[in-house]
Amino acid sequence: MATMQKITPNLWFDNVAEEAVNYYVSIFKNSSIGRKSFYTKEGFEFHQKPVGTPMTIEFQIEGQEFVALNAGPEFQFTEAVSFIVSCESQEEIDYYWNKLSEGGPVESQQCGWLKDKFGVSWQIIPTILTEIMSGNDSEQMSKTMNAMFQMKKLDIEKLKNG
Incomplete structure (x- = not known):
C-alpha cells in the first residue's frame, strides 16, 4: 500500500x-x-x-x-460499528449477503445488517435505498421504510414497491 x-x-x-x-x-x-x-x-x-x-x-x-x-479475547466487535457495502443490484446484494454470512453462526438483524463469523457487522445496502430516502416523495419514503423494517436481507423490488 x-x-x-x-x-x-x-x-x-x-x-x-x-x-x-x-x-x-x-x-x-x-x-x-x-x-x-x-x-x-x-x-x-x-x-x-x-x-x-x-x-x-x-x-x-x-x-x-x-x-x-x-490479539486476544479482551475486546469484541459490536454492532456500534459496521461497514456498509453499497450494492447496485439484487445479485450484488445476494452475493455479499451470502458470502459474508458463510460459516456462521451469523446473527442477522433487520434492514440489511448481518454479523459475520468473526463478529464484524456489515450493512448490505442497495444504492437505490439512499436515493429513495433522500428524495422528496414522503409517501414513497414511508412505504420503503415500512418494507425495509420487515426484511433482514434487503430486496430491491420490495423496497421500490413499498
Missing part, C-alpha cells in the same frame, strides 16, 4: 486476524493483502504469542485500507 490514508480502521481479532483477512480478501474482488508485522520475544509477558506469529496485517478492500490486529 503505497500511500497511507489519514484514518485507517484497525480491527482487533481474537487470534484469527490472518484467517479473517484471507476471508475478506476472497469475498471482495478489488482487494489485496499488504505488509505484515510479527510478534517478537519483546513484550511476551503482555502478548503471550509465539515469536513469528503475525501481529498486524494490512489489507485493502475496494480502495479502503484496514489493519487487522492478531
Whole structure:
C-alpha cells in the first residue's frame, strides 16, 4: 500500500486476524493483502504469542485500507460499528449477503445488517435505498421504510414497491 490514508480502521481479532483477512480478501474482488508485522520475544509477558506469529496485517478492500490486529479475547466487535457495502443490484446484494454470512453462526438483524463469523457487522445496502430516502416523495419514503423494517436481507423490488 503505497500511500497511507489519514484514518485507517484497525480491527482487533481474537487470534484469527490472518484467517479473517484471507476471508475478506476472497469475498471482495478489488482487494489485496499488504505488509505484515510479527510478534517478537519483546513484550511476551503482555502478548503471550509465539515469536513469528503475525501481529498486524494490512489489507485493502475496494480502495479502503484496514489493519487487522492478531490479539486476544479482551475486546469484541459490536454492532456500534459496521461497514456498509453499497450494492447496485439484487445479485450484488445476494452475493455479499451470502458470502459474508458463510460459516456462521451469523446473527442477522433487520434492514440489511448481518454479523459475520468473526463478529464484524456489515450493512448490505442497495444504492437505490439512499436515493429513495433522500428524495422528496414522503409517501414513497414511508412505504420503503415500512418494507425495509420487515426484511433482514434487503430486496430491491420490495423496497421500490413499498
